Amino acid sequence: MTGKPYRQNSIRSLPTFDSHVLETYLDDQRELKNKVYSMFRGRPDLLPETVEGLSKEEHRSLVRRQLIALLEAGFNPLDFFSHDVRKYFYLGECLALVDLSLTVKSGVQYSLWGGSVVNLGTEMHRKKYFDDIASFRLPGCFAMTELKHGSNVAALQTEAVLDLMTDEWVIHTPDDGAIKWWIGNAADDGRAASVFARLKIPDTSSTHPVPGSGHLRPQVQLIDHGVHAFIVPLRDASGSLLPGIEIKDCGYKVGLNGVDNGAVRFTHVRVPRTNLLDRFGTVDKGGCYSSPLTSQARRFAATLGELTGGRVGLCCSSVSLLKGAMTIAIRYTSHREQFGPPDSPEIAVLDYQSSQTKLIPMLASCYALHFSKNFLVKQYSEMKKTRDPHLVEEVHALSAGLKAYVTHFTANALSVCRESCGGHGYAAVNRLGMMRSDHDIFQTFEGDNTVLLQQVSALLLKQYKSQFKGAPLTSSYRFLGQLLASSLPSNPLVTYDTDIRHLRDPVFLTSALEYRTARTLFTLSLRLRKHRAKLGAFHAWNQCLNHTLNLANAYIESVVYKCFLKAVEECLDPDCRRSLKALSDLYALRCIESDMLFRNEDYIAPAKAKAMQRLMVDLCSELRGVAPALVDAFAIPDHILRAPIGLSNSTGASDVYKEYLLAAGFDVV
Amino acid sequence: MTGKPYRQNSIRSLPTFDSHVLETYLDDQRELKNKVYSMFRGRPDLLPETVEGLSKEEHRSLVRRQLIALLEAGFNPLDFFSHDVRKYFYLGECLALVDLSLTVKSGVQYSLWGGSVVNLGTEMHRKKYFDDIASFRLPGCFAMTELKHGSNVAALQTEAVLDLMTDEWVIHTPDDGAIKWWIGNAADDGRAASVFARLKIPDTSSTHPVPGSGHLRPQVQLIDHGVHAFIVPLRDASGSLLPGIEIKDCGYKVGLNGVDNGAVRFTHVRVPRTNLLDRFGTVDKGGCYSSPLTSQARRFAATLGELTGGRVGLCCSSVSLLKGAMTIAIRYTSHREQFGPPDSPEIAVLDYQSSQTKLIPMLASCYALHFSKNFLVKQYSEMKKTRDPHLVEEVHALSAGLKAYVTHFTANALSVCRESCGGHGYAAVNRLGMMRSDHDIFQTFEGDNTVLLQQVSALLLKQYKSQFKGAPLTSSYRFLGQLLASSLPSNPLVTYDTDIRHLRDPVFLTSALEYRTARTLFTLSLRLRKHRAKLGAFHAWNQCLNHTLNLANAYIESVVYKCFLKAVEECLDPDCRRSLKALSDLYALRCIESDMLFRNEDYIAPAKAKAMQRLMVDLCSELRGVAPALVDAFAIPDHILRAPIGLSNSTGASDVYKEYLLAAGFDVV
Incomplete structure (x- = not known):
């Protein structure tokens, strides 16, 4: 089917929507979040403007006081961790926006120290230590x-x-x-x-x-x-x-x-x-x-397997920080004006194509990662209950892969957000620098990202081999079984269809991403076999390492897109859904665009690649109008976000500077 | 010509070379640098382990003392700036590795405050203020x-x-x-x-x-x-x-x-x-x-034109910082061992394909940018002498474009270096975090990168139009004249030649990069004309903004490669030259690979793209052995670099941790 070719003139804005409706749809733990946020609202002493001026001793003392305040307010993170792990992760998301050190300190005490006692010990250990760990009477290490x-x-x-x-x-x-x-x-x-x-x-x-x-x-x-x-x-x-x-x-x-x-x-x-x-x-x-x-080997795997909760937590707080940074960057660039047509008012920075190309696909990924981390939390929570061995394996691959994918994405995004906010983004008070510096190590700890991605690929290769033996596949890569059952299917991308309906069709986008994963798995498996004969397993693996990392990336992106798509389909509000749909299209198109594989070997028709690129630019332009509402839906209260240039009460271009001037010590009328 | 297809088995290591020979070749201002470095060697009070623990007041006071110490040791930055600007920039490179705040403080005083008086004022102003600015008796602002x-x-x-x-x-x-x-x-x-x-x-x-x-x-x-x-x-x-x-x-x-x-x-x-x-x-x-x-408009342009020196300085200190970070990352990953074949010793992190793919092309770019900033300094210095209007225009484009390109590259590279050094890269004492945080704003100040790249493209478009009127072209884009004189030449990339000699042939690589620039300029010009009729100049420009940025990037990369190639050809030591040649090939291939344009419209034959990718992986592998010598040639003394994990006296895997243990306060025998 070839239809009307996609043309630039067809750009229009998406319908606006009520950000509260979307907020409610995004998040089923608002009550917990509101409780945490309002606890901090009452304690401005725990929310300094910046921590850059604190010595490490002062900063540590602040974080200790924040943690104690949480406990005193009745939150029991170890109890959440042990009995209602979703709450534990949602709490971590809130704390990440207060101060990432607090999330990490809490993670060390409850998920790592507490978690190792709870999950690696026996009833005797739990009885002896649980209460003292929960109350922080016994601070501990991992x-x-x-x-x-x-x-x-x-x-x-x-x-x-x-x-x-x-x-x-x-x-x-x-x-x-x-x-x-x-x-x-x-x-x-x-x-x-x-x-x-x-x-x-x-x-x-x-x-x-x-x-x-x-x-x-x-x-x-x-x-x-x-x-x-x-x-x-x-x-x-x-x-x-x-x-x-x-x-x-x-x-x-x-x-x-x-x-x-x-x-x-x-x-x-x-x-x-x-x-x-x-x-x-x-x-x-x-x-x-x-x-x-x-x-x-099995004991070692079981021991490390109990630590996947930490990675789930990292995904959650990384996405949370990403939302914070996106909120600041989208709000500021929507208000900050610079240059314009002759004899006309200046235009907002976000009205420039270059800013849109940087920030809007990032917002699409932010939404994609939000739904994916929710899926991961759900799967993890299910696994803790059922201990289904297939689910254990899937959650291991998913948590390792998402941790690597999310933290790498967020690390880069935080840099782009800072740069997009120009000079004022460099003020410590606007928090983007501290977010990046704090978050940076998320790429390394609880499993170096490069190592984790290899684990994902190793599991995929194992599944690939198993299926030839008739073993059942775990759910999230069941499509591989279908795709690879006999031989590779025809590539959906080489068709010369450049019609916009086709390019935005979830069936096309899903099959394109799944084809990529299957194809990468197939070729990697062949290459490994070839090299193994000559070099042995270790060196063969190293010889194909880039390929291995590509496979993990392709797999994660196909899972992420699937999570996003499900969320689009389940959204009942039609206006919200249109924005979500545009974001999900943009996400999938970017995944396709960014992959060499699609372009090196006739995987994608040139005319189609070009049409996709145009479509992405137009989707960014369509989404620009609703971008502020899309970050409003993250519902981060001003007293938690704090960045003066990113507050929600900035109603116009003149207001965005008010809090910032006050922060610098100027009197503002 | 089609020859033997490129095969992975042909990988071999490059011949080792004496890093002092390369050091001498890289740098003709060793004497000045040695004087600066030895001044600091005598003043350990000015070189704290980290500045992260200092309040801003303490840090400012340290930087003030560093600046005074330089003056007391007889360095006169304002005199350099006014009379021997190359020395000024080389001094800035040294100071960047001491503390980037010092480079910036010195830049504010001498290049901005001093420079505005010297270059925008008249003899009367110079007489009245020069000495007081030079001596820091009159600290000033811009x-x-x-x-x-x-x-x-x-x-x-x-x-x-x-x-x-x-x-x-x-x-x-x-x-x-x-x-x-x-x-x-x-x-x-x-x-x-x-x-x-x-x-x-x-x-x-x-x-x-x-x-x-x-x-x-x-x-x-x-x-x-x-x-x-x-x-x-x-x-x-x-x-x-x-x-x-x-x-x-x-x-x-x-x-x-x-x-x-x-x-x-x-x-x-x-x-x-x-x-x-x-x-x-x-x-x-x-x-x-x-x-x-x-x-x-002309007065405004002349006024801003006098400020290009600041951008030249930013290029120099950005490249200098990049060299520092590369030195740390290459040395550490050459020594740090993790995993290995069963029952064998662990292997160095830099022996993994994934690490090589991250770090070695970055080292290639670092060399490319070193030679390019030398070219810029030379052109700028020449321009200050001759005031040749064509040179003024060229230096404006070159300084704007290189500033944007270099600082963007370094900002990303600093992140990758930190990540490549894993957990120990996160210790403040190893300096990668501070380098990134300090350098970050280089992308924004003295001209936001996105704005500067547009200026480059605007100048190229102007030249493109001029040539139709028979006006002479400035030297660094003379090739455009040849390429675009009548119509676009045939694309060198679509030939199906995958022979390694062809792929590493400078004639091929040069023509590929120049073709890209010419083609982008040609198509941009057409698109702008089309949109201008409907949208007016401002909105047409915005509609093509991504395209405009691509053009600037393509232009800069073709200039950078040309500088690199010249440096390869002029290097007399055959072993050094072989390494430089491999680095320059890798640089050019990466530029080609990273550009959508080459892949979207049949610009590159799929088999050729694949051969290039394999060649790049192999070049990384070939260069891995000489990578430590390549960073040694940057010749950054240990007392300046300071990062314990990146010191030159680490002779083996066991030594790399010694200084680091000492820094943490452990006794080490």
Whole structure:
């Protein structure tokens, strides 16, 4: 089918809509959010104009007070985390806009320290620690990363050797490379930690002397059962370090200076045998190791699997920050005027094509990521309830992939928002710089993005292989099964149809994105097989690494678009839906446009590529008028957003500067 | 010609070379740099580990002390700026690595405040102020930007009205939108400023009363001669504000907190008539305005034209910072190990294809931009001597375009370098975050990048039109004349030649990039003409804005590649030259690859595009081995670079952590 070719003249604005209607549609946890926001409304002392002027000590103290205030107001993040995890994530979204250090500090205490006790320990550990962790009476750490090992957790070097005589673990840092590094809560507050260490048990069957194999029993060989988590007290009630514990402050960071990260060295620190968090592997008094899981690899996977909640949380707060930045940038560029036709008033910065091309597709992605993180939260919450193994696998891939995709996107978007707000975007008070500096490490922690994307691809390849064996596929990539069942289907993109209805047809857009994923998976699989024969698995993988990352990206984008599309279809208000539909089209078109694959190998007809590009420019132009309403629907209260140039009460070009002038100390009438 | 198709197996490493040989080739001002660096080596008090812990007051005081120390050591930046501008720019490069705030503070004092007096004033002004500005006895400001007007300088609202009775200018801020904003040196140090204001003279010929046309002579109409610069004292010798001057501190910024930016409001401030910087337009005692230039537009252009030096300086310090960040990232990722084949040692992060794909092309661009900024400095310096009008135009386009291109590239590269260094890249002590935060505003100040790129395209379009009238073209786009003389030449990219010799042939790469520029110019010109008829010039321009920005980008990249190619050809050491050649190939291929244009309209044969992509991956792999030597050649001393993870004395994987452990406070044997 070829219809009327798309022409630029057909641009028109989308119908306006009530942003409150869209707000309600976006978000089913308004009540919780409103409670958090109104708690902070009553505490202006907790909401300074900027934190740039604070020393790290002052900033940490502020964040501590914010956290305590939350607890005093009746919020119980550990309870949310353990019993109603959706609330935990929504709380994190709110806190991210207050101060990202607060989200991270709270995440360290509840999702990491609390989460490791709850999820890796047993009932005994929960009983003993839950209340004290929840109330922050026992601030704690998650001591996994070491100086030399971040991503490669399996290679951690810290040791936990069982002393059979005293029934204790001896926790020890064997060399400087194994010093625990970047440990949140460690520099100031932490009184205990979940320490990840190699569990080693003397091999009582061995009697031959082993030179230098440890100071405890030099004659006895140690059996290494791999990395496990142990509860290790760090400080006494007065805050003094316990014997054998050495902690240094990691100092200033690029951002998140409200979090007290420390470096921890253990020197033969003794803790009771029962301090092993032993849900996936336990050791009895006689030093006998047992586990419900059959291999070290499985135990390790189960242990790390319990930490996916952290990644879900990162997605949520990253999207939340993105909404904040988009709100500031869209509002400011809608009001800021510069240049114009001769003898006419100046026009708004957002009326320039270049600004629209930067900001509007970003707004489309912001919406796409909002619905996707909601989907992830739902799936994660479902998985915690059902423990369905397929869902576990899907949530692992989805949380890893979305975490990488979202945080990478947000990191870039924050830079673009700053730049789009020009000089005034550089004022600390307008918060875009701090947002970027704080958020930056989201690309690295809880799994480096490059490593996580490889995990996604590895899972897809595994599924791809499984399907040949008749194994069922998990839901979000069921389409792969259909597409790849026999051979590759015909490519929907090479048809020369440039009609606008076709280009905006969800069936076309969905099939284009799914085709890309399937095709990338198919070709990657072939290439890996080819190289593996010659180079071995590791080097073959490295030889195809860019391809692997492309696959993960393609997969995530097809899932994200699907989430977005579902949200468009379910929106009942016709005007809101038209805007959402335009955003979703723009999102999908950008995904298609940005991929080399579509253009290098005749995947896309040139005339069609050109028509898509024109359509994107026009969609940006159509959406420009509703852009302010689209950010209003994020409903971030002014006292939380704070940026003077991005407040909701700026009703016209003259007002946008008022708060900003006041912030600089000028009297304004 | 079609030859042997390019195959992955042919990858080999480039021959190693002596980095000192390359260092010498890169840089002909080593002596000056060594003097600056050794001055700082003797002053560790001026080189704190980080500035993140300093309040803005402490940071400003540090930068002031650094600046004074330079003067005391005998450096005279204003003298460099006025008499040997290449030295001025090289000095700026060194200072950028010490602290970017120092470069900017020095730039405000010497290039902006000093430069406006030197270049916009006359001999009388130079005599009166030169020595005091040079010695920092008279710290000053460049008061151009207003709250509501940054890019659109012609629309500034501050007024300078001549009072004929007292022979004085009355400088006044008519409304809050006209408050001077972001004025460097204003918050603390500035004792005077070049204030940009609309020069208005009472029209003595008019006698009819004009309601509310000014408080001075309500009966007399004022003639607006447009924006001019006036010297206005701000503070007395004791540092107290003078009458009518109100200054607020602009507060914390995203970065550059060592610079004291302020907002200035003038209330009927009187200065002598001779305080007008009147090189391009003067007013006599009788209120008669005269100028050697025939129109207001020309005077305005001449005035702004004198400020191009600032942009040249920004290019230099931006490239310098890029070199610093690349040095840190390449050294760290060459040593940092993570994962590896089973039962084998871990491999360096830079051995992963994904890291190479991120960092090596960036290193290629860094080299490309190094040679380009040298070319710009040479052209600028030549222009200052000869005042050749064609050179003026070329330097304007080149400085505007390179400033936008370089600062945009560096801003993104700094983010990628931080991310590539993982968690340890997030430690403030490793400086990548501060570099990014400080540098960020380089994209905005001294001309917003989006605005500058439009100026480049406007000049190209003007040249394009001129050539039809037989006017001579300026040198760097002479190729356009050849290419466009009659009609577009055949596209070199559609040939199906995928031979590696062809793909790395400078003749092919040059013609591909030049073809792109010519083609973009040609099509833009057609589109503008089409839209202008219907929409008028302003809206037609906006309708084609993305296209316009693409043209500027294409032009800059073709110039940058040409500079790089020349540098490759002139390098006498064969081993260095081979590395430079590989980098230049990679640079050109990336430019081709990144451009939609080449792929949307059959501009490039699919098989060729694929061969190019493979070649790029292989070039990255070939260059990986010499990458550390390539950053060593930047020759940034350890005491200047400071980042513990990026020091030159890290001879192996074990050493890279030593300084870092020490910085965190651990004892290291």
